[in-house]
Amino acid sequence: MRRLSRRAALAAGAGGVALSVVGWHGKARAGVKEAADEVAKFVGGATAEKGKISIELPEIAENGSTVPLTVTVDAPMTAENYVSDVLVVSEGNPNPGVITFHFTPMSGKAEAQTRIRLAATQNIVVVAKTNGGQFYTAQKQVKVTIGGCGG
Amino acid sequence: MAEKPRLKLPKEAKKGAVIEIKTLIPHAMQTGLVKDKDGKAIPRKIINKFTAEFNGKPVFSANIEPAVAANPYLQFTAKVEESGTFKFSWTDDDGTVTTAEEQITVS
Numbered sequence: 001m002r003r004l005s006r007r008a009a010l011a012a013g014a015g016g017v018a019l020s021v022v023g024w025h026g027k028a029r030a031g032v033k034e035a036a037d038e039v040a041k042f043v044g045g046a047t048a049e050k051g052k053i054s055i056e057l058p059e060i061a062e063n064g065s066t067v068p069l070t071v072t073v074d075a076p077m078t079a080e081n082y083v084s085d086v087l088v089v090s091e092g093n094p095n096p097g098v099i100t101f102h103f104t105p106m107s108g109k110a111e112a113q114t115r116i117r118l119a120a121t122q123n124i125v126v127v128a129k130t131n132g133g134q135f136y137t138a139q140k141q142v143k144v145t146i147g148g149c150g151g
Numbered sequence: 152m153a154e155k156p157r158l159k160l161p162k163e164a165k166k167g168a169v170i171e172i173k174t175l176i177p178h179a180m181q182t183g184l185v186k187d188k189d190g191k192a193i194p195r196k197i198i199n200k201f202t203a204e205f206n207g208k209p210v211f212s213a214n215i216e217p218a219v220a221a222n223p224y225l226q227f228t229a230k231v232e233e234s235g236t237f238k239f240s241w242t243d244d245d246g247t248v249t250t251a252e253e254q255i256t257v258s
Contacts, residue, residue: 066220077230090218094184097216101227106210108169108230114213115220117182 032123035089035096039127039137042087048135053086053126055140056113064118064144071101073110073128073136083110085129092122118144154178156241156251163256164231172203175224176241176249182217198223200242206235231257 039048056070075083082105088098101112110128118124125139154177164170176198183195195217202212211227229237234257240250 070226093218094182095216095218098218099216100214102209102212102214104209104211106205106208106230107228109228111228112211112213113224113226115224117218117220 032091035091035125038089038096039087039125042127043135046133046135048127048137050137052136053128053138055124055126055138057124057140057142060143060145061118062145066115067118067142068113069116070113071111071126075110075130077105077108077110079105082131083128084131086110087127089125090118090122091125092120093117094119118142120144156239156249158239158251158253160237160253161255166232166257167230169228169230171226171228173226174239175222177222180217180219180221180223196244198241198243201225202240203227204238205229205231231255233257
């Protein structure tokens with residue numbers, strides 16, 4: 001009886017390992033440096049000021065495979081003054097890139113929502129570029145409980 | 152071939168209004184990091200680009216990475232000044248482009 005349950009436990013354990021291999025662990029995590037490198041490429045030597053951006057993410061994501069993300073940048077969105085590009089990077093996924101939104105004055109608002117994958121508890125960094133070449137940045141931490149190895 | 156995308160936007164709007172557009176395309180978004188049961192990596196295959204145009208002019212677009220969830224969902228806005236047609240397109244890694252169109256009456 002005891003042997004059986006131990007076997008069952010081992011089988012369950014092996015299943016768990018297989019599952020995590022199937023997930024995001026084929027490759028090392030990108031990390032803070034890779035995310036910073038992506039941001040550096042995006043800003044191209046300019047300095048990004050903090051502010052103007054609001055990031056909506058759940059504080060705790062129960063399922064890292066689909067996490068709703070809304071990014072809003074405070075901008076008039078006129079032909080003279082608008083946010084053109086918004087970069088979203090991850091500090092804890094296998095690759096830093098997540099998505100880049102491109103807006104035009106016809107967007108009306110610099111706001112977009114999508115659903116993203118998060119491999120672990122981490123910071124999401126957002127950098128916005130205006131048509132005038134100014135950059136703004138913000139970041140938000142999200143805790144991932146399932147599908148992220150408890151980060 | 153990708154399945155039919157889903158769109159949600161108003162059929163009518165007032166001139167100058169900022170409308171909300173929701174789009175979703177069924178797609179597995181294979182990251183290239185996932186392994187099959189034999190331990191072989193499943194090749195990357197994602198929707199890497201989305202664009203939205205209104206009467207031929209760009210409204211919104213996105214460059215998409217594997218970190219976007221399966222069945223990529225995008226919600227964004229558009230300021231409409233005239234009646235016309237929205238055209239949406241999704242580009243797959245294999246080069247397939249799926250398009251969809253929707254009319255709006257602006258008064």
